Amino acid sequence: MTRPNKRHPLTLVAMFALVALIAAACGGRDDDTTTGGGGDGEDGGGEALVADPADCEIYDGEAGVTEDTIKIGTSAPISGAVAAFGKPLAGMRAYIDYINAQGGVDGRQIELIAEDDQYDPNLTLQNVQKLVEEDNVFALVGVIGTPNNLAIRDYLAENCVPSLAVATGSPKWGDVENYPWMIGGLPSYAAEATLFAEYLKENQPDAKVAVIFQNDDFGKPYVEAFKNAIEGTDIEIVGEESYDIAGQADTTAQVTTLADTDADAFLVAATTTCPNILGQMPDDWEPTTYVSIVCTSRTLMALAGDAAIGAYSARATLDPADPANAEDEGIAFFLEEGPKYGLTEEDLGNLNVAIGWSWGEWFVDMLEESPALTRADVMNTAWAQQDQHFGVLLPEVLVNTNGVEDPWAIEQLQLIRWDGQAWVPEGEVVSFEGETNTFADPTA
Amino acid sequence: MSAASWAVEKRPTLVKVGRWVGWIGIIAVGLYLPQAFPPFRVGQFNTIMAYGLAALGLALLTGFNGQISIGHGAFFGIGAYTTVIIVGDHPEFPWLATTAVGALLAFAVGIVVGLPALRIRGLYLGVVTLALALLFRQALEKYSDLTGGSQGRGVPRGQKFSAPDWTGLANDQWRYYVIFVIVVGCLVLSRNIVKSRMGRAAVAIRDNETAAEVLGVNVARTKVLMFGVSAMLAGIGGSLLVIGSPIPRVSANSFTIVLSITFLVALVVGGATSILGPIIGAAFVVLLPEVVPHEQQVLTPVILGAVLIALMLVAPDGVVGLSRRSASWAWRMLARAADTGPDTGLETGDSSKEQLQLDSRES
Secondary structure (H helix, E strand, C coil), rough: CCCCCCCCCHHHHHHHHHHHHHHHHHEEEEEEEECCCCCCCCCCCCCCCCCCHCCCCCCCCCCEEEEEEEEEEEEECCCCCCCCHHHHHHHHHHHHHHHHHHEEEEEEEEEEEEEEECCCCCHHHHHHHHHHHHCCCCCCCCCHHHHHHHHHHHHHHHCCCCEEEEEEEHHHHCCCCCCCCEEEEEEEECHHHHHHHHHHHHHHHCCCEEEECCCCCCCCHHHHHHHHCCCCCCCCEEEEEECCCCCCCCHHHHHHHHHHHCCEEEEEEEECHHHHHHHHHCCCCCCCCEHHHCCCCCHHHHHHHHCCCCCCEEEEEECCHHHHHCHCCCCHHHEEEEEEEEHCCCHHCCCCHHHHHHHHHHHHHHHHHCCCCCCHHHHHHHHCCEEEECCCCCCCCCCCCCCCCEEECCCCEEEEEEECCEEEEEEEEECCCHHHHHHCCCCC | CHHHHHHHHHHHHHHHHHHHHHHHHHHHHHHHHHHCCHHHHHHHHHHHHHHHHHHHHHHHHHHCEEEEEECCHHHHHHHHHHHHHHHHCCCCCHHHHHHHHHHHHHHHHHHHCCHHHHHHCCHHHHHHHHHHHHHHHHHHHHEEEEEEEEEECCCCCCCCCCCCHHHHHHHHHHHHHHHHHHHEEEEEEEHHHHHHHHHHHHHHHHHHHHHHHHHHCCCHHHHHHHHHHHHHHHHHHHHHHHCCCCCCEEEHHHCCCCHHHHHHHHHHHCCCCCCHHHHHHHHHHHHHHHHHHHHHHCHHHHHHHHHHHHHHHHHHHHHHHHHHHHHHHHHHHHHHHCCCCCCCCCCCCHHHHHHHHHHHHHC
């Protein structure tokens, strides 16, 4: 038996590859996209734009808009472990079907392309690239997830593609100076923590506060904003514990430690772990408890059972499942039109579906208000909102934005209290108009 | 002499020529792709090649050495994080040098993980590596100051692996070609490993560990080394994933157990005992969601599962195994047509069983 041939044919192949590579290098691809530079006069008035096409590597202002269609896209976890986060998509789709049935926007039908990212930021980026480069969408709407949106915001900024109603409340969306092509569709998590601090200042001015937070970009802003808000008051934090969501970690130890501090207020900056945390509180510890807005779904609160009774949270929207809200114009409209465009009975009772529906409405409003259907005009319309109201927002919530000065759309919140069956409003709607960016550093 | 009998007689030469033509064809298509597709697609091809390397690592480990790993997402992640962290903190550091660092790190961790594999086998080894995949995700959260946790971390804006001016290439094309060359290099390397003394020892261990040991194969050294090399390939893949992206960024949510399983699926689809199979499998898992209608995306995992089951039934050796079998069936038909008696027994492809016999005789 002879040894295998010493000259490996594949070495030759590899060398061939290198030669061919150099040959191929001589011919680049023809670039048929408009390059940015200068910004064409029709988009820019005399004043400086918030979203300025001149800052883009590539600007294709009218991409995705034809005589009779406007193509838009989104990326969401449609399959995978957290597919439940993708619920707003159903509402958004229903609203767009509704608008199309009414004749669309300026006679153009809206085509929404939804890509599945399974909550993986890598996939979100790939999806968005595909949507922009291949499907040629005009804009994105309601892209879900903080890490996911962080993964795409450089791309959006470089390619000047608007992403409207970003579906997370991270304070980072306030960094408009660096990222002017995306606008948040939820109140900032920092605003919520401030609301709770304000409530304590009023009602428990010397509160000792225990804090448990999810050790990530979701939980940290709550703590930062809360600390900022209590600075100079007699309220102090007596215990601070965190947990990692990754391993579905058990929080018993943290809650027990916090209970030992005898705090009389408890800030729970958690997502799906809320019911567990509430359930782990010992019976003899009865602080004023605040749970984050993402815990307010009926399913989660029901899971916590009696332990949840009396907990506070916040809202900027009305719950479609609460019969008390049926009279509200936005809710009535949602409940009446939704079923005609594919929403099931279950969807109609789901607040996240209603929020998706609302984003659809806001998006269409912005398209209609925009002076021209260009990416820059629509984005700058989003940065100059005046007293807009849409969807199932509380009647008191009015959307006002002013570019870098005031980048937050939803800045009115109302404290609510869980009575075991429903959320009951506590006090008036508080307005933080124009203040959200001062609660937590958006560039942190 | 009829054409058929001529073909049968010249079979070894024909097979060799055919393989050459095949490889050159693949390389030519590979070189042409970024000229024909938009940047987004080119980025997707980069992902395929990066995933393909991880699956290739699995092929060496599982297909050729009989060990199993459900934790290759972790090695892949080590490569990806190494590149992002080094380039993010030290912009002057060359991108490709980080790939080397990532490869070495993954190799080292692979060796460490390979050690318990000497005593644990089969399903239990699967569980140990599964723990690795889960631990990795936890560690990313735990050391979020370094890794950015689930929020992720990137490199400073605008800093990316860009095409030098002299190439005249767009950035995405440049990234593709660099990755392509590295991947082809890794394929050659893997092929050589498989054909080498160590590769044949690995196959011997897969087929019968006791017999291999009796024949003088250093079982411990081979198994641990194979684990290390396999992890290293995954690490290179991870680093290339980052380099190939227009927005280099990593986040803990991208390195879950699902990623490890994706590699396994790619391996099974492509074929565990081939060098090119894993790349084909990677193309399958990356491109499958494209052919599933948008409204039915929930079906993607279902289809993946169905394909897996179907393949295990009809082609347990993946698409490459299937094509090998069809090829040898075609030769048998030819032989019958040529009426030169029964099949000569020569096999197409780099049949590892044959190699094993050679190896045993030599040792």
